[in-house]
Amino acid sequence: MGSGPTARLECKVCWYVYDPAAGDPVWQIEPGTAFEDLPPHWTCPNCATEKSGFLLLDDD
Numbered sequence: 001m002g003s004g005p006t007a008r009l010e011c012k013v014c015w016y017v018y019d020p021a022a023g024d025p026v027w028q029i030e031p032g033t034a035f036e037d038l039p040p041h042w043t044c045p046n047c048a049t050e051k052s053g054f055l056l057l058d059d060d
C-alpha cells in the first residue's frame, strides 16, 4: 500500500516531490516511470540528494 508504481516520494532536503505521472524533465525521465525504476544514479533534480534521501508520501 502506498509504495506501488504510482507512489510519489518527497526529497527530505528540499521537499521536491517526484511524481511518476509527471516523470522528470530534468533527467529526461518519461512520465509513468515508477520511482523504483529510476536509474540508480538518479538524484533530486533540485538539490542532488540521492534516491535514499526520499521519503514516501501517503496517498489520499
Ligand SMILES: [Zn+2]
Pocket (backbone or CB within 6 Å): 011, 012, 013, 014, 015, 016, 044, 045, 046, 047, 048, 049
Ligand atoms: Zn531535493
